Amino acid sequence: MIINNLIYLTNIYWEGCLVKIKKFQALAVICIIVGIMIAIQYRANLHSKAYISYKQWSNIKTEINNLDKQNQDLAKEIILLRNKLARDNSQRIDKELKTRLDEANILAGFTPVGGAGIIVMLDDNPDLMLEKSDINSFIIHDINLLLVINQLKAAGAEAISVNSERIVVNSEVRCAGPTILVNLNRVAPPFEIKAIGDPEKLESALLSKEGELEALRLMGIRVNMQKTNKVEIPAYNGMPNFRYSHSK
Amino acid sequence: MWLIIVLGLAIGVIIGSNLPLIIPVYFAKYLSIAILAGLDTIFGGARAYLDKEFDDLVLITGFIFNSLLAAGLAYIGDQLGVALYVAAIFVFGVRLFNNLAIIRRNIIKRPGEGYAAH
Numbered sequence: 020m021i022i023n024n025l026i027y028l029t030n031i032y033w034e035g036c037l038v039k040i041k042k043f044q045a046l047a048v049i050c051i052i053v054g055i056m057i058a059i060q061y062r063a064n065l066h067s068k069a070y071i072s073y074k075q076w077s078n079i080k081t082e083i084n085n086l087d088k089q090n091q092d093l094a095k096e097i098i099l100l101r102n103k104l105a106r107d108n109s110q111r112i113d114k115e116l117k118t119r120l121d122e123a124n125i126l127a128g129f130t131p132v133g134g135a136g137i138i139v140m141l142d143d144n145p146d147l148m149l150e151k152s153d154i155n156s157f158i159i160h161d162i163n164l165l166l167v168i169n170q171l172k173a174a175g176a177e178a179i180s181v182n183s184e185r186i187v188v189n190s191e192v193r194c195a196g197p198t199i200l201v202n203l204n205r206v207a208p209p210f211e212i213k214a215i216g217d218p219e220k221l222e223s224a225l226l227s228k229e230g231e232l233e234a235l236r237l238m239g240i241r242v243n244m245q246k247t248n249k250v251e252i253p254a255y256n257g258m259p260n261f262r263y264s265h266s267k
Numbered sequence: 268m269w270l271i272i273v274l275g276l277a278i279g280v281i282i283g284s285n286l287p288l289i290i291p292v293y294f295a296k297y298l299s300i301a302i303l304a305g306l307d308t309i310f311g312g313a314r315a316y317l318d319k320e321f322d323d324l325v326l327i328t329g330f331i332f333n334s335l336l337a338a339g340l341a342y343i344g345d346q347l348g349v350a351l352y353v354a355a356i357f358v359f360g361v362r363l364f365n366n367l368a369i370i371r372r373n374i375i376k377r378p379g380e381g382y383a384a385h
Contacts, residue, residue, distance in 0.1 A: 042321070042323065044323065047274075048275075049305060049308055049327070050272050050275025052305060053302060053306060053308075054275060054278060054279015055283035056279075056283065056305060057279070057302055058281075058284040059290055062283075062284065063289060064295070
């Protein structure tokens with residue numbers, strides 16, 4: 020009797036609970052979601068501790084010191100191995116020297132080079148004659164050429180020429196009356212600037228906002244750009260003549 | 268009621284700490300606001316229950332809408348360079364304390380008395 024009653028009462032109690040739970044389903048779901056978010060946030064904070072204890076700090080410091088020492092040892096080993104390699108196979112050294120010589124020749128401009136690149140044509144403003152005021156603002160100056168060349172260099176150009184004058188390490192671009200001197204040779208408009216390098220990179224560098232070409236276009240200079248796979252750049256036609264420099 | 272809240276939060280924390288999920292630091296701010304909105308909703312629900320006005324539709328819509336609004340506010344603030352999410356944190360914080368105070372008074376209310384003024 021009593022037990023039956025108890026069971027009946029507990030049944031009623033559980034049913035009541037179930038009804039309540041049904042009513043508070045939404046609350047339960049939200050509680051679970053918030054719980055998940057709190058746990059995730061807590062873990063995120065654990066992972067991004069901005070402050071470290073002194074012990075951690077000293078541990079890290081000793082680790083860094085050890086790694087530094089390892090680095091130094093490895094650097095010494097690299098030098099040793101390099102020397103060994105140099106002694107071991109002279110054949111490969113010959114080959115390597117050859118490629119390095121070729122590279123140096125390209126860099127110095129002593130050999131004609133070809134490859135993918137860009138050709139830029141610059142010509143003075145055709146309305147030059149109509150303007151009676153200031154001619155200076157309608158022609159290409161040495162500084163304009165220099166800036167274009169510099170932009171090409173910055174974009175990774177490997178070889179550059181202006182009207183078949185190879186730009187080498189001590190090439191000058193300067194004003195000489197009505198013409199411009201490059202490598203002490205006169206060049207005159209239209210200027211044909213050739214550059215070997217990644218054509219896309221070179222073009223995007225030249226077309227960059229507030230770049231030199233934009234300024235030239237504003238001046239009315241005719242600009243013509245052409246990406247090709249075949250750019251031929253002649254060799255530097257001067258001879259090296261070192262009077263003051265001695266290699267050490 | 269209280270059992271549901273405590274159990275729900277506990278289950279959520281257990282699930283969350285076992286989830287292989289790490290949120291980037293950039294989103295921590297948004298998540299903190301969402302947590303505040305959720306806590307606000309929970310305590311608001313508890314208060315409504317004590318006031319015998321509990322409605323699950325209001326609860327769910329409040330949770331979603333408040334979270335979205337707070338996150339949106341924080342996002343706009345990020346775009347404008349103004350710490351607008353502070354506004355959401357402030358509002359939710361104040362409401363949390365209000366709700367908690369009302370719940371507390373409701374629980375310790377003596378028969379025949381209205382709300383105490385403290």
